[in-house]
Amino acid sequence: MKGLRLALFALGTALLTTTAMAQTELRITHATTGGAEKVVLDEIVAAFEAANPDIKVKQIPFDDDTYSDTGLITQLQGADVPDIYFQWAGFPVARDAQAGYAVDLTDALATDGWGDTFVPSVWTAGAGTMFEGKVYMIPTSLDVTNTIWYNKTIFAENNLTPPKTWDEFVTVIKTLVAAGETPIIEGNQEFWPFGNWASHIAAKVVPPDEYKAAFSQTGKFSTPGFEKALGYIQQLHDIGAFNKDMAGLGADPAMATFLEGAAVMHPIGSWLIGTAKELADADFQYGEFDTPVIDPDHPLKDSVIGTVTGWVVDAKSQHKAEAIKFLKFYTSFDNQVKRAESGSLSPIKGVNEAAKLDDQTKAMAAMLANAPTMVPPPDTTYPVPVAEAYYQAAAMVATGEKSPKDALVWLDDNVAQIAKAN
DSSP states (O other), X not given: OHHHHHHHHHHHHHHHHHHHHTOEEEEEEESOOSHHHHHHHHHHHHHHHHHOTTEEEEEEEOOHHHIIIIIHHHHHTSSXXXXXXXXXXXXXXXXXXXXXXXXXXXXXXXXXXXXXXXXXXXXXXXXXXXXXXXXXXXXXXXXXXXXXXXXXHHHHHTTOOOOSBHHHHHHHHHHHHHTTOOOBOOOXXXXXXXXXXXXXXXXXXXXXXXXXXXXXXXXXXXXXXXXXXXXXXXXXXXXXXXXXXXXXXXXXXXXXXXXXXXXXXXXXXXXXXXXXXXXXXXTOOEEEEOOOBSOTTSTTTTOEEEEEEEEEEBTTOSOHHHHHXXXXXXXXXXXXXXXXXXXXXXXXXXXXXXXXXXXXXXHHHHHHHHOSOEEOOHHHHSOHHXXXXXXXXXXXXXXXXXOHHHXXXXXXXXXXXXXXXO
8 A cells, every 4th residue: 555655646746747847838939830941940849848848839920921010019019928039130129129029138148158159240230130239139040032033944945044234134034025924923912022122123223322311211212323223123014024913912922823833033032942842843943143233333233132030039028048048959050950951041150061951042052151242121121111111112113003203202202201100
């Protein structure tokens, strides 16, 4: 009987211990809903839970558009906040730090040399991970937010090669139109997909001070530089470059259309690589080229457009220590190699070189490594309403709704209203 009591006591103690160990729930919200990157995220979460049985990770995923529009801010302002949330570097991080949503992670990064495992550039002002000299984001991905993906098979059938100049680009498009192809597929229902590319075109044409002044609301958009930039977009419309339903088509359906081979080029970010692994046929051959040189004398003529993304610890989290523990695990070398091999370029030293990368991901890594400058998307660096207004103006030109001059007048009027509202 005594032996039975001891056995029951031991069993009860084990059950109580197991219950206690499972009581900490770490809530993580993000916009990774599918593809190879989601598979790796789930693997990392499972491995973390196995190594830390006292912590249970609950993922709260949203699609990209919902997350950026309402999903995240609703959670941050609610009573049941996430412990960790995905964020874009730049303006969003500065805004979150000012609003008191984000935890200062500077001291955590200084512990055990964690911060030194990252490439130094992510801790510079231009990377957007910091605010007033303090770190508020743990970077996990370096993204090219727009490059021009192209169907290698269709290019070969039409004796085409990736263009290096804008004039060559126009010739490529005219050739494809004559062949009965859809040269460029855009899903611009939410404005940012084409707006991102349109801002890179502007960055390669507009004088840098003029560009910064307009987006910072210290200058106007109605300038010769911006009119010239939108003029190139009007040129694309006039020669039939775009799909006619670009205004009503979503970003994901547009990408799927390209991966199905129904359009020849698709300007979008490096995240297409992961989706291609899931959706494209095994024999689908594709490559990429950056927006061709437009003005050979412009200081940003060879720039790429890209950003840093990562994780932020919520200031209201009741589990900050566990959150930091997860982030250290997530950014470990081996886990980052897995993420790189799923199509996400890593900010951890040596990962991209050690990972077995496909040709497309290698091209993205080389693009970032070789580009003399990186241009951040306006909605990560400047007030989002201003960036979105520019995206809408660019869309008006791309669809033929307005001329460049009229679109810029509309844009300045809207930016003025934004200033009044603030």
